[in-house]
């Protein structure tokens with residue numbers, strides 16, 4: 001009896017231990033599966049302009065999915081979100097946009113209706129307001145084209161890095177490491193642009209363009225900038241604008257004007273005609289990328305490539321002097 005009881009107790013204990021062990025095993029398997037799905041579920045990120053999409057690619061790498069909604073040659077000032085964009089924006093985990101009233105037709109419509117407004121992050125938010133260009137004629141009072149100064153775009157990169165690391169702490173170290181490399185690339189770009197700009201004699205460092213998108217480039221790299229259109233591409237070109245700009249070009253003997261890929265050439269051609277009517281010849285130089293990068297897969301399809309293209313085009317074209325007509 002005693003022996004039987006002892007045997008039975010051992011059996012019961014064994015059974016209990018077995019059940020307990022199975023339970024532990026099951027819990028552990030569940031934990032591993034949970035952790036795995038947590039790391040495998042990528043953040044769904046949506047960016048507005050292509051320069052921001054490029055930052056997110058560089059910092060987020062293969063740990064996130066990113067969709068850019070404003071592509072090549074598209075004007076962000078005028079861009080209205082499609083039904084597909086609205087759906088993507090609403091479903092995103094994080095939205096990165098420029099802010100400073102650049103994407104006014106997206107922020108003014110979609111963001112207001114979103115339940116979670118905090119997921120929309122303006123990459124320019126971390127920039128000290130004293131470093132922004134005042135543009136009193138533009139809505140909000142600041143010039144939004146900050147990406148044309150690579151040192152300011154580094155601030156935008158830090159904002160993307162910190163947001164991704166905060167939202168997805170498991171991959172924080174990875175985002176920080178990628179951002180460190182990208183920031184070093186941008187720092188080199190900034191220094192190279194300064195060196196290239198310095199090759200143009202100071203009196204020739206005048207940049208005449210279609211719309212006034214290059215104010216930050218001028219400020220950072222030492223060019224005086226004159227835009228035919230204002231900050232916003234919606235502005236109309238008037239006869240007085242054309243006449244005044246033509247007189248300015250002749251007075252300063254500016255050899256080349258630049259068209260940008262986001263706005264029409266018509267206005268700048270009128271300026272060229274007005275200069276010619278006064279016996280001078282001003283060229284229309286290579287196109288500059290203002291508010292969108294070039295074709296994906298080409299050098300200009302990245303932020304760094306686009307900036308290099310712009311500074312090379314400007315520096316090479318401004319070396320000569322305004323010519324009299326033959």
Ligand SMILES: [Zn+2]
Pocket residue numbers: 077145211213231232233290291
């Ligand atoms: Zn613009």
